[in-house]
Amino acid sequence: MRKLAALFCCILCCQSLTAQVLGGKSVFPFLDLPAAPQITALGSMNVSQQNTSDLSLAMGNPALLRPSMHAHLQANYTSYFADVKYGHCMLGYDATGIQTTFAASVQYVHYGTLTQTDAAGNVQGAFSPRDIAWQLTASRQYLERWHYGVNLKFIQSRYQQYSAAGLAADVGITYQDTAHQLQIGLTARNMGVQLRTYVTGGGQEPLPFDLQVGISKRLQHLPLQLSATLHHLYQFDVRYADPAMEDGIVISDGDTTGAGGKTVDKLFRHMVLAAQYEVGRYVELTVSYNHLRRQELAVSGQQGLSGFAAGIGIITKKLQLRYARSWYQRANAFNQLGINIPLQQWGLLVKE
16 A cells, blocks of 8 residues: 555645746647547546456556457558548557566557758658657556556657657556446656757756546446546646636736636546446447537637547457547547457457
8 A cells, every 4th residue: 555655745836846837838748649430439548447357548547458458459540631631550468477467569650741841941851740659558456456567668759850869757546436437547647757858958848747546336227437637736736828818917927817717617628428328238339528628629600519529439358349429629630540459359369
């Protein structure tokens, strides 16, 4: 129990890190992209979902990596905005002898081929910017109801002649009450340091740190699982600094924020709500709502489905297929496809 207490204190102390920033103020922001359809359909973040067969959940909380995910091979592809494409591949392995479950993954973001010009606009060629992150995950069980885990990441980024690298870690714990079909999760994400800056001699930039807590509950008489996730717990006001706000302007750290109240809105912007319904034995339907995304990306008067996401999963013994669609604005959404193959069911990586 002392190990869990120390881990919990470490997570809480992370709020003193310089990495406590929101979007637009950190390096390697691609780390916050949802890697798999399951995560996208759950609102792009979830640290408590009760699912022992989807390997990608460990990307959000390493404590969700379980022995039942041994020999699961997963590949995901995303058609993002502005012709940006990114992919993710992950493999799980349960080392029974040391009672630890491992997973290795890689996430790659390709921004297409861009034209390179000089200051006068003369074409000098083309280049292909990209980001990549390698990740190693380990998870263990403590007593009957606790799990804890860690993700270690090595990050590389290259934009033409500019490149950067970094190290990061996610630390997470979960508490599961199987009698009441309830699970609670807590995760500190992207704690780390930039090893190499884009500009020689430039100052280090913070990583996109986040502290998240969530709860998931399966209903007793209905095949429905409800989830609620809170993010950026260390900062109360996570609103975008909009200079056009009409309720007063306050200048702070180069940003402009409204001086008005709207306490309920501020609280709700920390929350992501999700529901997953099991249709028979083979189909899962998921919907979610991200209030922060809707408030900050929706066009005024044309909100549509901004902030909502939905997904469908076809789950069989030998194969899992998933698709998700997430709406950022009324006319802008992205699609994601994923496949998960339990290699043991195909006679590969079978435990002795």
